[in-house]
Amino acid sequence: MTARKTESDKNTFSDKPKLAALRDGFSEGILKLGEENKNVVLLCADVAESTRSHFFKEKFPERFFEMGVAEQNMAAVAAGFALAGKIPFISSYAVFSPGRNFEQIRTTICYSNLNVKIAGHHSGLSAGPDGATHQALEDITMMRALPEMKVFVPCDALEAKKAVIASAKIHGPVYIRLARERTPLITSAKTPFIPGRADIIFEPKEKIKPQVLIIGAGPVLYEALLAAAVLEKEKIGAIILNLHTIKPLDENKIIELAKKTGCVVSIEEHQIFGGVGGAVSELLSKKYPIPMEFVGVKDSFGKSGLYSDLIKKYNLDSASIIESVMKVIKRKKF
Amino acid sequence: MPELTDKKVKNLELLANTIRQDIIEMLVLAGSGHVAGSLGMADVFSALYFHILNHNPKKPNWSSRDRVILSNGHICPVLYASLARAGYFPLEELKKLRSTHSRLEGHPHFSSLPGIENTSGPLGSGLSQAIGITLAFRLDNLKNRIFCLMSDGEHDTGNTWEAIMSAGKYRLNNLTAIIDRNNIQIDGFTEDVMPLESLRAKYESFNWHILEIDGHNIEAIIDAVNEAKAIYEKPTAIIAHTIPGRGVGFMEHDFSWHGKPPTEREARAALLELRTLSGRLKEE
Ligand SMILES: Cc1ncc(C[n+]2csc(CCOP(=O)(O)OP(=O)(O)O)c2C)c(N)n1
Ligand SMILES: [Mg+2]
Numbered sequence: 001m002t003a004r005k006t007e008s009d010k011n012t013f014s015d016k017p018k019l020a021a022l023r024d025g026f027s028e029g030i031l032k033l034g035e036e037n038k039n040v041v042l043l044c045a046d047v048a049e050s051t052r053s054h055f056f057k058e059k060f061p062e063r064f065f066e067m068g069v070a071e072q073n074m075a076a077v078a079a080g081f082a083l084a085g086k087i088p089f090i091s092s093y094a095v096f097s098p099g100r101n102f103e104q105i106r107t108t109i110c111y112s113n114l115n116v117k118i119a120g121h122h123s124g125l126s127a128g129p130d131g132a133t134h135q136a137l138e139d140i141t142m143m144r145a146l147p148e149m150k151v152f153v154p155c156d157a158l159e160a161k162k163a164v165i166a167s168a169k170i171h172g173p174v175y176i177r178l179a180r181e182r183t184p185l186i187t188s189a190k191t192p193f194i195p196g197r198a199d200i201i202f203e204p205k206e207k208i209k210p211q212v213l214i215i216g217a218g219p220v221l222y223e224a225l226l227a228a229a230v231l232e233k234e235k236i237g238a239i240i241l242n243l244h245t246i247k248p249l250d251e252n253k254i255i256e257l258a259k260k261t262g263c264v265v266s267i268e269e270h271q272i273f274g275g276v277g278g279a280v281s282e283l284l285s286k287k288y289p290i291p292m293e294f295v296g297v298k299d300s301f302g303k304s305g306l307y308s309d310l311i312k313k314y315n316l317d318s319a320s321i322i323e324s325v326m327k328v329i330k331r332k333k334f
Numbered sequence: 335m336p337e338l339t340d341k342k343v344k345n346l347e348l349l350a351n352t353i354r355q356d357i358i359e360m361l362v363l364a365g366s367g368h369v370a371g372s373l374g375m376a377d378v379f380s381a382l383y384f385h386i387l388n389h390n391p392k393k394p395n396w397s398s399r400d401r402v403i404l405s406n407g408h409i410c411p412v413l414y415a416s417l418a419r420a421g422y423f424p425l426e427e428l429k430k431l432r433s434t435h436s437r438l439e440g441h442p443h444f445s446s447l448p449g450i451e452n453t454s455g456p457l458g459s460g461l462s463q464a465i466g467i468t469l470a471f472r473l474d475n476l477k478n479r480i481f482c483l484m485s486d487g488e489h490d491t492g493n494t495w496e497a498i499m500s501a502g503k504y505r506l507n508n509l510t511a512i513i514d515r516n517n518i519q520i521d522g523f524t525e526d527v528m529p530l531e532s533l534r535a536k537y538e539s540f541n542w543h544i545l546e547i548d549g550h551n552i553e554a555i556i557d558a559v560n561e562a563k564a565i566y567e568k569p570t571a572i573i574a575h576t577i578p579g580r581g582v583g584f585m586e587h588d589f590s591w592h593g594k595p596p597t598e599r600e601a602r603a604a605l606l607e608l609r610t611l612s613g614r615l616k617e618e
Contacts, residue, residue: 063473065469068500070496073462076463077466083452108453108462111444
């Protein structure tokens with residue numbers, strides 16, 4: 001069994017999919033940038049190893065800045081670097097950056113439209129055993145609400161690397177949402193990453209009619225792929241759209257596919273307020289209102305536990321997606 | 335920096351007086367804004383923009399210019415008046431402070447207006463921005479000097495101390511902070527709201543070089559900046575002791591003038607006092 005879209009990794013549906021962590025993809029991306037562009041600098045807030053920033057530190061010590069446990073300072077110092085023509089990346093856990101330094105990101109980075117890239121690590125439930133205090137479930141909403149900000153939510157390590165590299169080629173602030181745990185590779189090294197262009201990663205077999213559009217972002221898209229495979233056995237066709245760029249939103253692609261299926265399920269490792277599903281429903285309610293269901297964390301904090309257990313506990317797993325698909329199909333008008 | 339003659343000092347004092355008059359006129363037209371801190375820092379701004387800085391108002395983006403980062407953005411009336419007087423943009427525009435179709439935002443916005451080097455308003459993040467610029471210049475081997483203007487009240491913020499600590503760590507000798515030590519903030523005197531003393535000892539223990547001056551003495555301001563240039567291995571903070579509302583008797587030392595504009599009547603009285611002082615200075 002393979003993902004239907006040629007660009008997807010052949011291994012995705014095997015019993016043992018290849019695993020890799022988004023944070024390692026970040027590391028590869030920032031190392032490549034370090035080699036290509038001497039204006040790239042990396043700032044870190046006393047979490048160098050766990051954010052995989054330490055390889056850059058070893059390779060480019062003069063361009064690595066250890067800012068200590070001071071995320072507010074780190075964000076505004078990065079603004080200063082950008083004012084002087086550098087391309088600073090700031091690296092910490094998403095609960096702290098942008099969680100703690102939101103106002104500095106808003107005022108000193110976004111309002112000045114400066115070239116700062118924010119790597120938000122350990123997002124979603126991937127901080128597992130560390131518990132709710134360390135699980136960022138609100139960062140997409142915060143970041144997409146800011147003018148000038150672009151928001152990338154890569155689904156695997158390969159895409160994370162590409163998102164990091166792409167971010168440096170765009171002028172202005174970019175938020176890149178990363179995760180700690182090793183998760184299945186969904187894309188392949190060859191899959192292009194084009195900011196602002198959502199990619200179909202699964203389509204039903206020719207004879208099966210697409211009945212639902214699943215839109216998601218981040219590693220949890222893997223659960224959507226598992227769900228789609230099960231649904232197909234029941235002759236229910238699903239299209240899965242990898243919305244790796246939440247902002248700017250690929251409006252045309254979403255509407256085009258929504259017209260094909262007539263209903264949508266969103267999936268994200270994030271609060272359901274204003275994140276992936278929020279962005280999609282803001283668009284659809286205005287331009288093409290159709291039934292929609294939201295798979296995400298529903299107005300609660302996380303808790304300590306194994307990442308794989310938490311995905312189930314907060315109903316983000318394939319079974320929950322299937323349930324939402326059945327619900328939304330029943331609500332369809334055509 | 336050019337030589338400082340007695341004549342030049344008097345000229346800078348007169349310019350500070352003119353800037354103070356501009357501030358009063360701007361605020362009474364705007365109907366809102368921060369008067370005490372703006373008036374208190376007029377001498378520092380006069381010394382900076384008309385003597386100390388290596389800059390070119392006709393080429394605001396000239397790469398060799400020194401940078402002025404304003405951290406306490408609410409005193410931007412004094413920045414705007416200084417920039418206009420220096421020739422960055424027409425004086426006429428000062429009358430449009432805070433109005434809908436104006437480039438003079440209520441708090442400074444980077445890129446809105448020539449000469450504005452950073453965005454501020456929310457207190458506590460200016461020093462950080464100045465540090466980023468200084469570190470970047472060091473990477474590129476540039477010798478431009480970076481001045482960060484700060485208030486005393488913003489030393490209540492955690493971000494400010496994070497920044498002070500990191501500037502000490504990186505030994506940023508090209509960075510000079512000038513602190514408006516006017517002893518007031520919104521809710522009262524700084525030592526009542528949240529005691530800051532000993533500010534000098536705090537900075538020193540964070541590995542900074544400290545100078546304390548009378549912030550209304552032009553020669554002292556210039557001397558201090560020169561001394562800061564001679565300090566290697568450390569950033570310097572100049573604690574400028576100022577009188578909030580300086581130059582307008584009924585505003586001086588009164589924290590209730592932190593954030594309100596004068597009425598038209600008060601403005602007339604303020605301008606009369608400032609013009610009388612200016613006349614006296616010219617006669618001397
Ligand atoms: C982070 C933040 N909190 C609150 C404010 C509101 N505020 C504006 S000015 C000010 C007083 C600060 O004291 P200081 O800067 O010393 O004022 P001044 O001496 O100019 O009167 C406050 C609390 C702000 N601008 N930023
Ligand atoms: Mg004060």
